[in-house]
Amino acid sequence: DAGVTQTPRHEVAEKGQTIILKCEPVSGHNDLFWYRQTKIQGLELLSYFRSKSLMEDGGAFKDRFKAEMLNSSFSTLKIQPTEPKDSAVYLCASPGTGYAEQFFGPGTRLTVL
Amino acid sequence: GDSVTQTEGPVTVSESESLIINCTYSATSIAYPNLFWYVRYPGEGLQLLLKVITAGQKGSSRGFEATYNKETTSFHLQKASVQESDSAVYYCALGAAHDSGYNKLTFGKGTVLLVSP
Numbered sequence: 001d002a003g004v005t006q007t008p009r010h011e012v013a014e015k016g017q018t019i020i021l022k023c024e025p026v027s028g029h030n031d032l033f034w035y036r037q038t039k040i041q042g043l044e045l046l047s048y049f050r051s052k053s054l055m056e057d058g059g060a061f062k063d064r065f066k067a068e069m070l071n072s073s074f075s076t077l078k079i080q081p082t083e084p085k086d087s088a089v090y091l092c093a094s095p096g097t098g099y100a101e102q103f104f105g106p107g108t109r110l111t112v113l
Numbered sequence: 114g115d116s117v118t119q120t121e122g123p124v125t126v127s128e129s130e131s132l133i134i135n136c137t138y139s140a141t142s143i144a145y146p147n148l149f150w151y152v153r154y155p156g157e158g159l160q161l162l163l164k165v166i167t168a169g170q171k172g173s174s175r176g177f178e179a180t181y182n183k184e185t186t187s188f189h190l191q192k193a194s195v196q197e198s199d200s201a202v203y204y205c206a207l208g209a210a211h212d213s214g215y216n217k218l219t220f221g222k223g224t225v226l227l228v229s230p
Binding site for chain 2: 031033042043048050055091095100101102103104106107
């Protein structure tokens with residue numbers, strides 16, 4: 001089974017641009033998490049999809065962040081418009097068996113200039 | 114809310130020395146959270162190192178051990194003899210059931226471990 005994959009691995013954007021990050025969860029999983037990781041805040045949950053329905057939208061991130069899970073094999077995270085403070089590593093994850101742990105993708109490092 | 118506090122790094126040890134990375138947690142949403150250690154090796158993604166879901170139990174993997182101590186709310190990571198390949202960032206995490214039906218993970222800030230040859 002393939003694990004969680006994310007593309008691109010690195011993204012550089014100008015302030016005000018729209019960027020779309022992509023994630024393919026573990027095959028057959030309909031649940032998916034999006035996180036943001038920074039040195040100051042650590043890992044912060046952005047979104048949670050259960051059976052492809054958005055259950056958690058990360059409160060503080062609602063304004064410019066939009067996650068979608070169009071089918072069980074693909075999810076996107078759109079940031080519009082980007083700001084320099086969005087520079088971070090964005091991770092997506094699939095839940096493990098029993099839903100205790102989560103399995104993470106390699107992440108996308110976003111730099112906003 | 115729930116929180117996790119772990120040793121502030123970087124932690125530097127020599128190969129074959131013993132290691133302990135401290136982790137304490139505060140779980141306000143649940144009495145018995147699940148506890149995890151995740152690791153990120155250089156150039157790789159975040160991966161599960163070990164987990165313990167029952168208080169009093171010990172988890173182990175790749176020579177690392179951690180015991181879920183409910184009394185001291187701790188989950189320290191230990192290894193008797195580290196190797197250079199253990200150099201990585203280690204994250205302690207707490208899992209608790211959320212109203213939306215998922216196991217919400219709360220992570221510590223991470224501890225950078227540097228093992229010198």
